[in-house]
Amino acid sequence: MPNILVVEDSPTMRQLISFAMKRISNSKVIEATDGVDALKKLSSEKVDLILADINMPVMDGLKLVSLVRGNPSYKNIPVIIITTEGAEEDKKKAIAIGANAYLPKPIQTQELIKLVNTFISG
Amino acid sequence: MDKELHLTKKADEFLQIFKKGEEFTQELLKENEKLRFKLAQLEDAVDRCGDEAKVKLYEDRIRTTEDELKSLKDRYRQVEEENKDFAVKYIEVEEENNNLANLYVASYQLHSTLDFNEVLKIVLEIVINLIGAERFAVLLIEEKTNELVPVATEGMSIANIPKVKFGEGIIGTVAKEGESYFSEHVQGRGNGSEEDPIVSIPLKIKEHVIGVIAIYSLLAQKEKFSNIDYELFNLLAGHAATAIFSSKLYTQSERKLTTIQSFLDLLKEKPRR
Numbered sequence: 001m002p003n004i005l006v007v008e009d010s011p012t013m014r015q016l017i018s019f020a021m022k023r024i025s026n027s028k029v030i031e032a033t034d035g036v037d038a039l040k041k042l043s044s045e046k047v048d049l050i051l052a053d054i055n056m057p058v059m060d061g062l063k064l065v066s067l068v069r070g071n072p073s074y075k076n077i078p079v080i081i082i083t084t085e086g087a088e089e090d091k092k093k094a095i096a097i098g099a100n101a102y103l104p105k106p107i108q109t110q111e112l113i114k115l116v117n118t119f120i121s122g
Numbered sequence: 123m124d125k126e127l128h129l130t131k132k133a134d135e136f137l138q139i140f141k142k143g144e145e146f147t148q149e150l151l152k153e154n155e156k157l158r159f160k161l162a163q164l165e166d167a168v169d170r171c172g173d174e175a176k177v178k179l180y181e182d183r184i185r186t187t188e189d190e191l192k193s194l195k196d197r198y199r200q201v202e203e204e205n206k207d208f209a210v211k212y213i214e215v216e217e218e219n220n221n222l223a224n225l226y227v228a229s230y231q232l233h234s235t236l237d238f239n240e241v242l243k244i245v246l247e248i249v250i251n252l253i254g255a256e257r258f259a260v261l262l263i264e265e266k267t268n269e270l271v272p273v274a275t276e277g278m279s280i281a282n283i284p285k286v287k288f289g290e291g292i293i294g295t296v297a298k299e300g301e302s303y304f305s306e307h308v309q310g311r312g313n314g315s316e317e318d319p320i321v322s323i324p325l326k327i328k329e330h331v332i333g334v335i336a337i338y339s340l341l342a343q344k345e346k347f348s349n350i351d352y353e354l355f356n357l358l359a360g361h362a363a364t365a366i367f368s369s370k371l372y373t374q375s376e377r378k379l380t381t382i383q384s385f386l387d388l389l390k391e392k393p394r395r
Contacts, residue, residue: 012231012247019223084250084341104343106254109220 001026002120003045007038007052007064008082013105017051017082020109024116035059039067042074049119054083054094062097069098078119082107221350224252225357232365236372241365242274245335248358250276253351254344255321255337259283262325262333262366263297270297270334278338283316293334296322300331302355304347323355325363332363 004021006029008014018029030045032038034056041047050068054061061081068074078100083090091102101115231244242260249255257277261270270293272283289298296303303322319336326332335358 010247010251011234012227012244013251015231016224016227016252019227020220084254084256087342105251105341106344107251109223110216 001028002048003028003030004116004120005030005032005038005041005045005047005050005052007032007035007050007056007061009033009053009056013053013082016109017107017112020112021051021116023109023113024120027120035061035064035067038064042068042077047074047077049116050077050079051082051116052079054081054085054090062094065094065097065099080115080119082112221353224350225353228252228354228357229361232361236369238366238369238373241362241369245358245362245366246274246276248354248362249335249337252354253337253347254341255339256341257338258319259336259338260325260333260366261286261293261297261336263288263331270294273333278316286317291317292319292322293317293336296324297331297334300324300326300329302359321355323359325366326359327363327367332367335362 002024004024004027006014006017006021008017008031014031014033018031021027021029030041030047032041035052036059038050038052039059050064052061052064061083065079065081068077068079079098080101080103081094081099082103082105083094084105094102100119103112103115228248231248232241234244235241245260249258255276258275259272259278259280260274261272261283263269264271267285268288270286270288272280272285274280275283286293286297288294292303302324303319305318305320316338319338320340321335321337323335323337324331325334
């Protein structure tokens, strides 16, 4: 059963992403409201994939990715960045920090499911 | 002499009989030969007749198999077509499912609180995350002045959004007529000015308009509106209006209740002499 950590400050987006993830068989969704909350969840639960927003209060998504990549326990967890920033430079920045994929908002649920499946089924 | 003659006659008779026997035997041999030849011919004909029957049988079988193959090929093509139809329908159902999930989440979130500011925040979240707007404002009608006043914005300062007279300009007309406005230039990001939004959605409770959502530009990656966007606009027009209106009333009643409670507390206090 893959555990998917959804890091998003917007309750609307959290619910929407969680809804989409329920369509992936046997997946369990763990929700976090920002980067700090995500790190807490990572220390207490086994996580197979992280879906994170960039713009969040307390700790943003890019900082979270760099901390995840710097931690030997979490460095191999795939991270997908979901954000309103659609510019190519934002995408490059996220990938350079260590994100595995980048999905701009508004998200297409089918596209998200397809992308998530490439990481959890492989 | 007679005896000799008799013997000669007997010998001739015997020779005659012998010759006849010889002729008869030769005739029998010839007849036998003819019969053998006919028998051989008949056997050959029977053999040939058996092969033809087999060939005919095989030909029939081949014909039947070919017919079956053709029928199977037709059925396969038919199933393949049906499969394609099902695949297309599956994609459509999936899309519809996703759209319904979006609408459900939006509606659920809008009615998840009675806090006016939280409702406004949720409206902004929906417009940013589900529709993909970059710059937009929520304006509500102020009954006293009959003006549309900005109460929340995204991507622009609230101070830059002017108040709009009811019935004036695009926003005022949308508020007056209660019909959504979509600019002809809505393809592409759009870069509408504060008075010239690319989309304007009336917030309606039944036929009563309480405000307008004005969108000035879309996110860079948002190229055009899809069907779900129009569904979301419809949902916002109704549900956001109800959520905003009820949360506003609730906040006002809470404030009034606090005032009345304070007044009652004051009355309960014993008068000082």
